[in-house]
Amino acid sequence: MFKKCITPVFVLVCLGISLSSTVRAQSIGRQYSLGFYQAVSDSNGYHSSQRDYSIEPSFDLPKGDTLRKQSWLYRKLFREHLVEVNGDDYTFYGSILPDLIVGRSNDNGTVWINTRGVVVGGTIGKKLSFRSEFYENQAKMPAYLDAFGRQYQIVPGQGEWKPFNETKFDYAYASALIDYKASKHFTFQLGYDRNFIGDGYRSMLLSDAPFNYPFLKIIANVGRIQYTTMWAQFIDMKYPKASYDNGYRKKWGVFNYLDWNVTKKLSVGLFASVIWQDSDSTGKRGFDASYLNPIVFLRPVEFSVGSPDNAILGLNLKYAVSRNSTFYGQFILDEFKLEQITNGNGWWGNKYGGQVGFRSNNLFTVPNLNILTEVNAARPYTYSQRNTLNNYGHYNQSLAHPMGANFVEWVNIADYRYKRLFLRGQITIAKYGLDTAGINYGKDINQSYWTRAKDYGNKIGQGLKTNFLYVQGTAAYLLNPKYNLRLEGSVTARRESNSNWTKNELIFQIGLRSSFRQLYYDL
Template identity: 25%
Template sequence: MKKISCILVLFSAVFVHAQVESLAGHNYFRDLSQKPGYDKEQVSLAEDLFIDTMHLSFGKKLKRHFTEDYLFEVHEKNVTLYLSPVVNFQAGQDWLDEGGPTLYQNTRGIYVKGTLLKNFSFATTFVENQARFSKYENNFISSHGEFYPNTSTVQQNGVVPGGGRTKPFKEGGYDYGYAIGSFLYKPIENLEIRAGNAPTFVGSGYRSLILSDNSYQAPSIDIKYTFLKKWSYGVRRTRRFNLIRKTAFSTVEGYYQPKASSRHYLNYQVNKNITVGLSENSIWSMGDSVTTRPNGLYYAPIPLLGLTKSANHAIYGFDFSEVAGKKIRFYQQFVLAGFDVSQMGFQFGVRFYDLLPNSMLQLEYNKVGGELYAADTPNMSYTHYNLPLAHPKGQGFSELVIRANVAIKRVYGESKTVCYWLKNYNERDLLPMDNESPAFEDLIIHQQFELGYRINPKINFCLFGRAVLRISDIDPTQILLHIGLSTNLFNSYNDY
């Protein structure tokens, strides 16, 4: 009987088709995936189709790889491989800062993805960056830097959202790099096993109050099982860090303080238009040692077991999405860590598609209580690499987001308005060490316009010009002007 079972599993592993794993999570791709009628499986299958270019001239082949395909592709019977460069070359200036330094981004890397047989796919990227940011971005990046306890300089370097820990580069610049990898294995039709360090975004909005791609990459394993066609249950285990250097170490640099996170989620597809999700998202203490394991309940694939444990800080989330007609998607999230209003948050949003041909309009409102993500013990807060795991702004705010974009062939225009209302807000209250930073009130308006030409939609390779107006009751007004050439595959948020 065991032999028969093994044969059945191996047989199914050959003939089950899995979607192509992808790391491309930029808002451009997310907007497409949230459009009513979008079929992710069909898009994945389309990428596997080989288009015969043998009869094309060299010039046309080169143009096709530059404007329609990946730079390098392999299509064999049981193997596909796609390779593309990753670049982000930008130059800019704060128009109101006379004599101020030139702002720039210099990103180089490579993006690779592929499939093996019918049930295994993978994606990986390696990226190196040098950049000089605006004043408000510098303040945010440096305020989330790593801690060195018992030293004269308690906090050093900085952390770029979606980019990682930095090192100084020339005058006022940052040097940082990252590597992301993920694989997806589907041994049977209803089971998905995903492992790697790729970020995850939960929800249908511009923001997520449950889990977003704002923070740094973290190694994890995610197992999801679909049953009764409409239900799916998943468990995820992740290793995370607080950027607090150990005071005693034998290596070149001290290790960071580790912590673990678990995620249990249950999704129900009511019908083809309505999806509902419930989740438990927890941070577990690992003490102050790289070898200490979290509480044994952490490994159990069952939710609610950590409720009585002081070494656990849990966030519970509700996620809802509904398609109305062929052009509208409504969505909402509700999250809580306790029954006080300050420990709750909610999101309401709507997306309108094709009010004009090839357009999208998004309206979203987020409100987050002042104690939602913070734990009683600072190093147990809902963070990784000193950055919030959900909303980039952390907690204690209200936010209105208005986004609109339209495309005429490959020419596109985008507008984004973000308004924050901060009351009794503390920008450092999620950091893993106690701080005496005072709370404050502020109104922030972040207005961005972008006009560009999408050279290659498949990798979102764009030539663009961008203008950002940032107004604050506390900080000086800034007008940032940039031009650039970029493969926009990943998000790096600066509208905080």
């Protein structure tokens, strides 16, 4: 009976829930679990393509929302952190973060998430700030997330899980960041967190979709130019643990990104990264000092040392047609040969992808009505390597787009805010090619490209051609802007279909939620 009614249900959800919840941050620069960035021009030296995770997140209260009561309980429930200390040259805050959700899936019965979290942070002097979060989670996931977790041994964006009553997941999540602004030109960050480069919902260069990782980042600002270098360590789960003492095998990465505000409307970003394995058959390699210089050109160094490392180049563009509207795009180049591209024969080694998008705020002069639409695509085998020890991945997820490669995707998001009420809607349509009969057609970046199906004739969607539809509508009422405490309800409809099977899932959820984590379950 459900199969007979699923099509009209999808249509109703698509047409009837075109908006869902979001919140607007006081500082533009970090994407939260509700909402996305404002589209602004690059005036005053602002660089929109790098999200600032160092600022304490908080949301603006609606105009006219003044204190009606002065009681301690009212302030702690609706306006402040549980603990707030403001000294002469330091500050400190702390809050308990509940994320309690219960719902129903047509494919997996009752689903729920039980998360208990805590956040602490503050400042020391005028230059140093810090933040740390911890979450303990148990969950029974919708069917598609349960299948994903069991296939890749992770909860998307939240790392490894362990069994809990057979059908449920138990997992923990922690993040931390120390930010030191040495001068107006230099900022240093030491973190266990995620990073994002781009102006859209997705990033084809470096995304905050995978799990956290340790990193050291240097950010330099000179005039209209911002230059960032980051060194990071990642986890490879594909291979068995080296030993109980050493845990999973590691790999390293270095990332350089130069963002130039050419004018107040146009910005251009140049991206380069190298991933290398921590050890190989000859022994432990560790951190490679060849990549230590923060201003070195990575590709020549990678070539000159005769290494098997994985180098990736990229381009990020943004043009603000008005104060509230922006076109943006990206291009990622993993490998290519010009001769093979001009031949047009679909050589497997032409590995590249891209993005084009548009976003606008205060649409039709309606305050807090925002839209985003973008298209993302990646050719087969992009981001993959000989093995996962140097592919562009971490904890079995891509460091870029969560769909991996061999796909084309169209994402549409709209959100609206009225006082403390937030609405958000998302419709995502994608086409991709899945592996079938044990043959690697290029979508799963954790598969070695040596196992590719063919050398020539490769194109996006090859393999088991699959259609994907994801529709979600969410409504939320903000209780406390300091840590995004809100009452939330959502409806999610997901369909994945090809010539072999069709998977439909309809999910209803309600909950008491908090925190500013961005979790990508639209995969």
